[in-house]
Amino acid sequence: MHKDVNRSxxxxxxxxTGAIAPGTIGEVxxxxxxxxxxxxxHPFDKTSVFPVGEKVLVxxxxxxxxxxxxxxxxxxxx
Numbered sequence: 001m002h003k004d005v006n007r008s009x010x011x012x013x014x015x016x017t018g019a020i021a022p023g024t025i026g027e028v029x030x031x032x033x034x035x036x037x038x039x040x041x042h043p044f045d046k047t048s049v050f051p052v053g054e055k056v057l058v059x060x061x062x063x064x065x066x067x068x069x070x071x072x073x074x075x076x077x078x
Contacts, residue, residue, distance in 0.1 A: 009039075009061035013072060016041070020050040020069065028056060028069060037065075044068040 012030050020026030020041045028041040043050065044059040048071065056069040057076065 007061065009058045009067060012058045013055055013076065014039070014041075014058060014067075014069070016050045016052050016054045016056060019052055020048075020056070022046055022049075026050065028058075028067060030058065030067070040066045042066070042068050044070045 009030060009032070014028040014030040016026060017029050017038065018025075018027030018041075020028070020043055022043060026041040027038050029036050029038055032039075041050075041056070050056055050069065050071075055072045055077070057072050058067045059070050060068040062068070
């Protein structure tokens with residue numbers, strides 16, 4: 001991994017607005033630069049499926065608009 005990796009979105013919680021699944025490009029809304037922005041999203045483990053409305057955790061951010069997400073851990077659920 002490069003030492004200049006952008007980690008500004010790592011650890012953020014987002015809401016799925018376009019289903020995320022292997023082999024597809026999903027969408028997630030995330031807090032970003034004082035507002036909320038849509039990002040392309042892929043499952044981090046390459047096998048998970050996340051339906052619209054589910055909250056997910058950003059594991060990796062690939063600028064400018066792509067994130068890799070995973071299931072939100074129980075401890076972070078409301």
